[in-house]
Amino acid sequence: MSDIEGNTIYIGKKGTMSYVLAVITQFNQGTNTVVIKARGKTISKAVDVAEIVKNKFVNSVKVTDLSISTEEITTENNTPMKVSAIEIRLNK
Amino acid sequence: MSDIEGNTIYIGKKGTMSYVLAVITQFNQGTNTVVIKARGKTISKAVDVAEIVKNKFVNSVKVTDLSISTEEITTENNTPMKVSAIEIRLNK
Numbered sequence: 039m040s041d042i043e044g045n046t047i048y049i050g051k052k053g054t055m056s057y058v059l060a061v062i063t064q065f066n067q068g069t070n071t072v073v074i075k076a077r078g079k080t081i082s083k084a085v086d087v088a089e090i091v092k093n094k095f096v097n098s099v100k101v102t103d104l105s106i107s108t109e110e111i112t113t114e115n116n117t118p119m120k121v122s123a124i125e126i127r128l129n130k
Numbered sequence: 131m132s133d134i135e136g137n138t139i140y141i142g143k144k145g146t147m148s149y150v151l152a153v154i155t156q157f158n159q160g161t162n163t164v165v166i167k168a169r170g171k172t173i174s175k176a177v178d179v180a181e182i183v184k185n186k187f188v189n190s191v192k193v194t195d196l197s198i199s200t201e202e203i204t205t206e207n208n209t210p211m212k213v214s215a216i217e218i219r220l221n222k
């Protein structure tokens with residue numbers, strides 16, 4: 039099922055449990071890898087999502103890769119701005 | 131200078147640049163390793179601090195270790211609560 043491997047969940051403004059459910063759903067659909075991505079203030083939420091999935095829902099899930107970086111985004115008034123980003127790879 | 135190696139900076143409510151300065155100060159005092167720790171909502175700030183130090187101030191600084199975990203803390207009314215935590219190790 040290689041076409042549903044490597045799914046990415048982008049963390050936004052929804053509640054933490056929405057993203058936890060999204061990750062769980064991906065794993066239940068047969069994927070072995072889910073990548074959680076977040077930028078700026080949602081980074082904390084991304085870590086929460088990864089930890090909740092790891093600890094509470096699926097005991098077999100592990101964090102296999104974790105990285106932080108800086109991305110340049112363009113704001114509404116066209117000025118470039120640097121934001122921190124995180125990428126958390128979960129494997130089942 | 132092993133007694134000033136392995137300094138830890140805990141991220142709290144101060145502004146991001148206070149912690150950036152704290153990290154820079156540690157490196158300037160001769161330490162080779164600074165560990166940035168944060169819990170809950172301050173995790174995003176910890177990533178900002180690490181990225182700012184890495185990108186802007188000291189080109190030779192690298193993230194050599196990065197981990198997330200869950201810690202159990204006791205709240206004001208004595209109820210245990212789980213929070214996510216991050217640990218970012220910077221090496222010069």
